[in-house]
Amino acid sequence: MINSTQVSYFTLGAYVDTKLFKHLAFIIIMFFYIVIICSNLLLIVVICMNRSLHEPMYKFLCSLFVNELFGSSGLFPFLLLQVLSDIHTVSASFCYLQIFCVYSYGSVEFTNLAVMSYDRYLAICFPLQYNTHMTSGKIAMLIAVTWLPAVFAVSVTTSLSASLQLCGNIINKVYCDNYSIIKLACFDTRINNVYELTAASLTVCIPLSVIFYTYVEILKVCFSGSKQTRQKVVSTCTPHLASLLNYSFGVSFEILQSRFDMNSVPNMFRIFLSLYFLTCQPLFNPLMYGLNMSKIRLICKSLLLKSVGKCRSVQLL
Template structure:
């Protein structure tokens, strides 16, 4: 232990010598980062350029994709430098900057998922009140909260951790963590521990409770409705639930790793699990939503094919063709195949047309003797006959045909 009031750098002790394999690891991590940036940027551009996607659900998704970029950028460039470096040190200001990025990302992710569950609750449980309760002003306010609250909460957290007197400079992780720095302190850290627990409850526990109650109401409505309602609701909520479970698992292990002694866990396994929610979630989210939500999937295909995305007639017909099934599986076919629901709708329309034709009054052909009386100017009980062309004259009244 050393007595010090200020530490200019920290040593990351979780790294170990991988020899020539560090270049392979570097290429794998670089490829993963490029995939994360490319997939999230693609979906952000798709949502921003297509006017038919300027709806609350997709605006919340856009905020989620931006948060994925923010969190991955706070980790991957630093990780790539450390992989190629022989000395794994990081300056104190850069360490606190990384804490700000990573912790803001975690808090923003849970808040985004909570707001998306609330949006799905209104859309499924209160469909008639959705447009009046989820206005553009409210959407902008909710998105602003998901970004401003994490920034404010983490700034307070760092203002409590930065002035601490530290008795060490070794962090047993591959990236900086706030509680790892607090454990190095020589001074009293009760305020830091209390605020850390409050922050954890507000940023993780409260959003999870809101998500739980939202889905209890959603599933109650789904199972009390018809089969089609259940299928559409489940298909819409599946990406959100999968993303929530995936991120909650990674975050739970990270909290356990920082608060408890897990020295019995193998070093490589501990590194992989500590990086799981910062590496897999930013890639898992855009792939899941991009493949599952039909309107985003079809619009991505149009963008990759170089077609119009600005919300013109083609995009409007695309939105109508998707059948308003925002997250239904196989909402639109590829190539020459048509949508099964669209085909069923056409069949229903043809059947309705036939029924209307059958219900229309029909004029039956009158017997021949009645037609003769009508041609002689006598009244007929069938009313006026249908007009079938100009009046005809009997041939025997025309006389012989001259050659």
């Protein structure tokens, strides 16, 4: 029997020996990470620096992009090191830190999408009272509700897992996963299972209920309103719905990959399933919102034209 305090490291068993292709994999992962950092950071700066974007919707978007950076930074630097390494091990302390980052990202993402759907509900269903309802204090409260409960819940989850007595140290994934560590436990994990199931249910059910209710009300207004109202609903809700569906698919893939026996599935496909919601969402959101939100698109275009103009003037000098 191995006590959890004696487990100094975990071995990640899902990595394959890429040999000559490890540097190609490193370049591809680095490219995706740079794109995620630049695109999300660009939109955060654009929203923060332009007063015309200091509206509730864009503040919630800013919170979403910050979370994309947070989740990506908990995964990509680690993946880059592991791809180049021949020994795929990680210290126990870093493993629990990564679990905290990944799970916090997942919880905050879903709650943030629920808050954004509530914002759209107020804007579409109560346009005249929108500014009265969505005050600066309420915006701050909603952003706090998005982050603080998720961080607290995941902190408890990580602490419970770190206190387990483990009878092994091999995790069959490419990054640290809480459920994989629970499966290594020597003794009864009922407390961990009950808490994780309760926390996961609340994290999913409450935001999902908010999203379902708000979209039912939005659809009522859409069907009973004018053509102009329907166009407004489509233009404002399409990016949010696309992001919600993309994230839901990613989480479903992760649950499918983690909870069920998939030994018959090729290893590379299992890796893809486990990484989808951590990679595609940070890549997808800046593109979706940057292209579909006219204000953001126009400001980014003007900034690009200004930078090109400055480069040309420097070259002429």
